[in-house]
Amino acid sequence: MRALPRSSPTFLNRTVAGANRRGSRRRVIGVGAPICIRAALRLAIRHPDNAALRRNLSSGRATGWQWRNANILVDHAAGGTNSPGATPGAFVVSAGKRMRYDVPASALAACVTGYAIYIDEGRAPLANWFLPAQPMIVLLLDAGPVTVHLRKQTIADLDRATLWGPTSQAFRIETRGGISVGIGLSAEGWIRLTGRSAKDALDQVTPLVQTMQPGAVQALLGTLDALDDDAAIAPALDRLFSDGFGPAPRGADSARRLAKLILTEDVINVARVAERLGLDIWTLGRLSTRYFGMPVKSLLLRARFIRSFTRWLADGEPVSYHGIDESYHGASHFLRDAARYLGSTPRRFAKQETTFLRASIRARHAVLGAAAHVLHRF
Known part of the structure; x- marks a missing residue:
């Protein structure tokens, strides 16, 4: 195979040394795994503490529910954060339920927005609603079957490792206890x-x-399964993804500036955004859909609503709309956006299953200063 430059974003199909020998089943790296992630995963597989992982890979075990080797048992996961200064109470959800929110390494700040870890000791079915979000990777540890309801889709028995694109409406997740790890991704x-x-x-x-x-995904899951402390998840992910993203592509600088403008409360006009970025409307539109998955106007409206809704949710009873964005003409305007992004009125949505949503808003704000993934500030 012709070697490509290390800086190339092209995904290669390579194996660890000896993987092509007859009878070898340790194919670890394949199309879709960035070069440096592959190198980190190879090191993880060879680590002496990961004998169970090597056995799983050599036996060709699947990444599905049959692979239940997690050392981080749910009742041993304490929750918390790696961020100094956050109050411990921010991560307590309810009896048997906890959260952990960690800040990624600074080298990953342009690509990874945060690590959210949801912990539930119970094994009874539990449903939770979550707000529209940016892309993310979701990993399941010591967890039972998970079902996702997103718009008109129902995804049953979610894989242990999934990649989520940007979402435009609130979604419902049904779980049966365990530990879920969310790796937030920026548009870049x-x-x-x-x-x-x-x-x-x-x-x-x-x-x-x-x-x-599959081998690379198994190695990623296996590295986390081999841990015995939820506080070690973030450092492990930092190591695995360190320098693991391809080089910044053309338009990345404009996308970073757009991400900041989306969160500016007095900016709600597409022409104004284009002017500030120095781009024509058509170039801006292409940039927005490629990096963020939707037109600029949709990004602005989604951010405005989620910013307003999280404030409204924090205010609690009695219901008040004084915290909503000033660009709303009134409560009825805000309620129309609620139907678009929540599928219901804010009050009806808040009365549904939102235990982990409320905890996530509180924990994320305490650690990262923004209540929702869509509101993440760089």
Whole structure:
């Protein structure tokens, strides 16, 4: 195979040394795994503490529910954060339920927005609603079957490792206890990881093996399964993804500036955004759909609503609309947006299953200063 430059974003199909020998089944790296992630995963597989992982890989075990080797048992996961100064109470959800929110390494700041870890000791079915979000990777540890309801889709028995595109409406997740790890991706991180337009993945949840080969996904899960402390998840992910994203592609600088403008409360006009970025409307539109999965106007409206809704939710009873964005003409305007992004009124949505949503808003704000993934500030 012709060698490509290390800086090339092209995904290669390689194996660890000896994988092509007759009878070898340790194919670890394949199309879709960035070069440096592959190198980190090879090191993880060879680590002396990962004998169970090597046995799983050599036996060709699947990444599905049969692979239950997690050392981080749910009742041992304490929750918390690696961020100093956050109050411990921000991560307590309810009896038997906890959260952990960690800040990624600074080298990953342009691509990874945060690590969210949801912990539930119970094994009874539990449903939770979540707000529209940016792309993310979701990994399941010591967890039972998970079902996702997203717009008109129902995805049953979610893979242990999935890649989520940007979402345009609230979605419902049914779980049965365990630990879920969410790796938030920025718009730039999506492009540098997948090389695909985010528009093609809008409101889509796909197995991570469609971006990385099964061996690489098994190695990623196996590295986390080998840990015995939830506080070690973030450092492990930092190591695995360190320098693991392709080089910044053309348009990345404009996409970063657009991400900041989306969160500017007095900006709600597409022409104004184009003027500030120094781009014509058509170029801006192409940039927005490729990096963010939707037109600029949709991004602005989604951010405005989620910013307003999280404030409204924090205010609690009695119902008040004084915290909504000033660009809303009134409560009725806000309620129309609620129907678009929540599928119901804010009050009806808040009365549904939102235990982990409320905890996530509180924990994320305490650690990262933004209540929702869509509101992440760089």
